[in-house]
Amino acid sequence: MSVQTARISALETYDIRFPTSRELDGSDAMNPDPDYSAAYLVLRTDASDEPEGHGFVFTIGRGNDIQVAAIEALRPYVVGRRVDELCADPGALARDLNNDSQLRWLGPEKGIMHMAVGAVVNAVWDLAAKRARKPLWKLLADAEPEWLVSQIDFRYLSDALTEQDALELLRRGHEGRQEREWQLTERGFPAYTTQPGWLGYSDEKLSRLAKEAVADGFRQIKLKVGDDLDDDIRRCRTARSVIGPEIRMAIDANQRWDVDEAITWTRALAEFEPYWIEEPTSPDDVLGHAAVRRAVTPVKVATGEHVQNRVVFKQLLQAGSIDILQLDATRVGGVNENLAILLLAAKFGVPVCPHAGGVGLCELVRHLSMFDFVALSATAEDRTIEFVDHLHEHFVDPAVVRDGHYVAPLSPGFSATMKDESIATYTYPEGRFWTADLAQRVDTDPRTGATV
């Protein structure tokens, strides 16, 4: 069967869970025991010479099956569709998925259903980039501004960002992109590391990992805070004394506080010169973030990993709530909505520093930041991508960080493809790891089924 008439023949899903809660990697003030997971999908075609499209939603364990079910509900929109048409216009698919007249009620454009849309849309982008034989960042950077604008749903945005605004920003970003592409492939894109700062770590481990981070070339580290103020003061002091005054130290409360508490707590840590306070309060609280930002300056305010869609990002920018926008690759409706979010950030002059870690987020977000650098904001100043060094071994095209910089991926696609072996081992509950684990286990928490 020729490439021109290939169709999507299957949307396969996998409930993949890694037992990370046993190591306290990823522990923070709101998420003490995450089992990093992926609600994963593969788009297969009926042509032997066509690549597959891979996508996923990152979750932290329980409920990953519900997320998988939501992805499966979208199957009728892609199976049977022509591959060339889908890949030529992922934006049309994104619009169809978001506007399904019945599924929309379950959001709208937020939570499980919206993340499912994002995973399917991202899988189509993965497929499109593989077919174009380009890494996604380059496919986007090479694209005509007019086409990129056609990929964006401007609904609910026009009071802050019009199609004309977007076109002008993209045209400006288009200039000089060859030079920046060369810089990018040469030097990579700045990374910061959350490795030293998980709440579950001892001071000794924090100290050792912070030292290593600096030695490894990172110019910024991040510490989780918000559980106990005395602990946080001690940990911030420890970290600052290890890294010295030049390295940036961000702190992250993971939504732990109310507005007043966020202000008090952040001020109490101000002497250690945190660069930003991340997720000081509810990700839904635009006005709350604005109040915190006014009160804690010069500490910057950052949020985004739990921001549900472009409408909330729009308001965070309109209200002057944030200094740093932390987009997430699998929280919103896929690449198309993230293009809108990158454009909003560019319009308001706010740097984008994506959320990563988890399962495969480092792999995905680097494409978005690298596109932003090459062909939109056109600068890496004050831009940096989170890096956490775990679970990369499960990906075919893993994130690589050298001397504190993400190396630009050159393989075709969106780097979402997980290794067959990893999928087979960690599929829940029938994968090899989990069947062996269940056979061994004596006790589980009867309420939560937690793997402790």
Add this chain to the structure above:
Amino acid sequence: MSVQTARISALETYDIRFPTSRELDGSDAMNPDPDYSAAYLVLRTDASDEPEGHGFVFTIGRGNDIQVAAIEALRPYVVGRRVDELCADPGALARDLNNDSQLRWLGPEKGIMHMAVGAVVNAVWDLAAKRARKPLWKLLADAEPEWLVSQIDFRYLSDALTEQDALELLRRGHEGRQEREWQLTERGFPAYTTQPGWLGYSDEKLSRLAKEAVADGFRQIKLKVGDDLDDDIRRCRTARSVIGPEIRMAIDANQRWDVDEAITWTRALAEFEPYWIEEPTSPDDVLGHAAVRRAVTPVKVATGEHVQNRVVFKQLLQAGSIDILQLDATRVGGVNENLAILLLAAKFGVPVCPHAGGVGLCELVRHLSMFDFVALSATAEDRTIEFVDHLHEHFVDPAVVRDGHYVAPLSPGFSATMKDESIATYTYPEGRFWTADLAQRVDTDPRTGATV
């Protein structure tokens, strides 16, 4: 087994769907073909002398199965629990459910997972009210202010509503409640009707139904708008000419517009003196609603049926975005979060006019408004509950409207219980209606499976 030691023995779920899309009942600018549905649950106990607790999420068709799966994910939190303890403190359960350290990632507190929490929490309130042999509104109105405050999660609210604020509001509301309870049981609570105004109806049908509404004692009707301005002008003129100048006419755009479009369109209909414009734009757009409100006054701005949680309601009030708060019984995290929302509204002096219709929403929200009238805001002025006269026949304790007023329900519970016969008939896809339907059907839309 005695009442004291009874435990929850099962959480059973049902995917119930009514084929409403065939009649265009419920059609609006964003939801052209809803199949009104309920992701329904029953809490059973191991005691023969204990009632059951019923709860549900209203959806509009596809995806109802995902909503059911989300409810099932919460089963471990209730099965095996003591009935008396659960019913004595539904707030503790609500907190546990919202803060499940892994499920929380799927919201947080929004979308499918949050609605699932609401359904389970509401089922416990239904059980608690049945055990107390009171309708829920009276259980709440009779409760001590201190206990009601203990039922509320103030996280993310304290910059707008403190525990002390809540206690004072409830104590004030407590005064004179006997007199208001008497008024309520005598006269009922004002209703308005959306019956005449669905987009799919002809002008003739609109005209006839509007006339009937006035004859039936309604003092307010509502028209769906937002599909075509010329149509809306004609329909508003028709309705206004039928109902005269004294009856209030609300209009409802169901999120169809961007901010500027909402302003232009609403102004174009202003000559027909709409009382409020409902859902002019995205339910997530706090600042957008504020901009619309400033521009369209004296037309009031109303929203809420898709507002995801108390944090967004808080901001709608803080930013002066709304004149009318339209809470929904199954969109947020259950009675406990709706108590917080009622208190926020009371604090800001904004009247609550609940969203209803759908499946069972009229049955539920009347309890919340009646509690508000008897023991919180202490007034029915400018308060009114939406009424749509369909699907009530499936409920054991159906909503009854007389002379434009909801009659106060007197049966114990939250009125969530659906008739066994209705459940058996409309369970999807194995219920009697759907098996017969499927056997008859020749064509379905292969993409959506729509029942057209």
